[in-house]
Amino acid sequence: MNKASPEPSNSEDGYVDWTELETWVEQARSGDEEAFGRVVQALHGRVYAVAYRYMGNADDAREVTQMTWVKAWQKLGTYRQQARFYTWIYRIAANAAMDHLRKAGRRRESEYLDALDHSNPPEVAASLRANQDRPDQLLMRKERLEAFESALGKLKEEHRMILVLRELEGMSYQEIAEVMKCRAGTVMSRLFYARKAIQKELKELL
Amino acid sequence: MNTKAMDKLLSGALDGELTPGQRAQVEQWLANHPDAVAQQEQWARVGDLLREPLNPPDPEMEWQAIRRTIRSQAPAADAVAAETPVFSWRMAWAAAMLGLVSLGLYLIAGFQLHQGTLMAHGQSGAPAEVEWAESGVPGATMMIFADQETGMTVIWMDVEQNGNNDTKELEGS
Numbered sequence: 001m002n003k004a005s006p007e008p009s010n011s012e013d014g015y016v017d018w019t020e021l022e023t024w025v026e027q028a029r030s031g032d033e034e035a036f037g038r039v040v041q042a043l044h045g046r047v048y049a050v051a052y053r054y055m056g057n058a059d060d061a062r063e064v065t066q067m068t069w070v071k072a073w074q075k076l077g078t079y080r081q082q083a084r085f086y087t088w089i090y091r092i093a094a095n096a097a098m099d100h101l102r103k104a105g106r107r108r109e110s111e112y113l114d115a116l117d118h119s120n121p122p123e124v125a126a127s128l129r130a131n132q133d134r135p136d137q138l139l140m141r142k143e144r145l146e147a148f149e150s151a152l153g154k155l156k157e158e159h160r161m162i163l164v165l166r167e168l169e170g171m172s173y174q175e176i177a178e179v180m181k182c183r184a185g186t187v188m189s190r191l192f193y194a195r196k197a198i199q200k201e202l203k204e205l206l
Numbered sequence: 207m208n209t210k211a212m213d214k215l216l217s218g219a220l221d222g223e224l225t226p227g228q229r230a231q232v233e234q235w236l237a238n239h240p241d242a243v244a245q246q247e248q249w250a251r252v253g254d255l256l257r258e259p260l261n262p263p264d265p266e267m268e269w270q271a272i273r274r275t276i277r278s279q280a281p282a283a284d285a286v287a288a289e290t291p292v293f294s295w296r297m298a299w300a301a302a303m304l305g306l307v308s309l310g311l312y313l314i315a316g317f318q319l320h321q322g323t324l325m326a327h328g329q330s331g332a333p334a335e336v337e338w339a340e341s342g343v344p345g346a347t348m349m350i351f352a353d354q355e356t357g358m359t360v361i362w363m364d365v366e367q368n369g370n371n372d373t374k375e376l377e378g379s
Contacts (some may be wrong), residue, residue: 033276037269044265052260062263069272070279148255166221167253173223192217195249206248 016042025085029076040069047093053164054097056153064100068093091179094161144205151201159194162187216246
C-alpha cells in the first residue's frame with residue numbers, strides 16, 4: 001500500500017501515513033464520525049489541490065472538495081479495501097468536479113479570464129509569496145502562472161483531470177485509468193496531448 | 207517510428223511508464239535530437255507549474271463545515287429511507303387489495319349475469335319448482351317440474367338398471 005502511494009504534494013503537512021489512514025477509514029466505515037474527520041483532515045489539502053487545478057478558482061474548488069467528502073461519507077459502505085483509498089476518493093473528487101462544472105454550465109475559459117482580471121487572485125498570490133524573487137522576476141512568474149492557468153482551463157475536461165492527477169498526485173497510468181475508467185493507453189495519449197496543448201499555448205513562457 | 211509516436215514516448219518517459227525497449231529507443235532519440243530534450247524539459251515545467259503551492263482552506267475548519275453538512279443531511283436521508291418503503295408497501299397493499307376486491311366483484315357479477323342469461327334461454331338445469339314423487343317402480347326416483355320455456359310439465363324418472371342410473375324423460379304435458 002505504502003509503496004504504491006504517490007508522493008504527497010500540496011498537503012498541509014506534506015506527509016500521509018497510509019497505513020494509519022486505512023485504519024481510520026475502517027473505523028469510519030463502522031460509523032465513527034471522528035475517524036472520518038481524521039481522514040478528511042489528512043487528505044483535504046490534496047483533494048483541494050486537485051479540485052483547484054481542475055476548477056480553476058478557490059470557491060469552486062472548496063465547494064467541490066466539500067461535496068467530495070460528503071459523498072465519500074455517504075458512500076463509505078461501498079468502499080472495499082481491495083481498492084486503494086486514495087484512488088477511490090479521487091474518483092469521487094473527479095466525478096464531483098466534472099459534475100459541478102457541467103451543472104454550473106460555465107465556460108472554463110471565460111471563468112479563468114474573469115479570475116485573472118483581478119490583479120492577484122489568492123492562489124496566484126500565495127504562490128508568489130512562497131518565493132522571494134526580485135520584483136521583475138515576480139512579475140514574470142505572475143504572468144507565467146496566469147498564462148498557465150488559462151492554458152490549463154482550455155484543455156478538455158478529461159485531459160485536464162488526467163494531467164492534474166499525474167503531475168499533482170504522481171499517480172501511475174494504471175491508477176489514473178482506474179479513477180477515470182479508461183485504459184492506461186488512453187491515459188498516455190491524453191497526457192501527451194495535454195502537455196502538447198499547454199506547451200503550444202505558453203510557448204516561450206515555459 | 208514517426209515523430210508523433212516518438213513524442214508520445216517522450217511524454218511517457220517523463221512519467222517513467224515505458225518498457226525497457228521503449229526507454230532505449232527514447233534515449234537513442236534524445237541523443238540525436240536536442241530539440242526533443244528541450245521539449246521534455248518544457249513538459250516537465252508544466253508539472254512544476256501545477257505543483258506551485260496553493261493556499262488551501264484550513265482542514266479543521268473545513269471538516270467542521272463538512273460535518274455540519276453530513277449531520278444536516280443525515281436526518282432527512284434517514285427519514286426518506288424510513289418512510290419511502292413503508293409508503294410504497296402501503297400503496298402496494300392498498301392497490302393489491304383493491305384489485306382483489308374488484309376482481310371478486312367482477313367475477314360475481316359476471317357469474318350472476320351468466321346464470322341470468324342461461325335462465326333466460328332455458329339452459330339452466332335448475333327449474334323453478336321441482337316435485338319429487340314416488341314412481342312405484344323399484345329403485346327409481348321421479349322428478350316433476352314445470353319447464354319455464356315451453357310451459358310444459360316435465361316428469362323425469364331415474365331408473366336403476368344393473369347398478370347403473372338411467373335417466374329418462376317419461377312424459378310431457
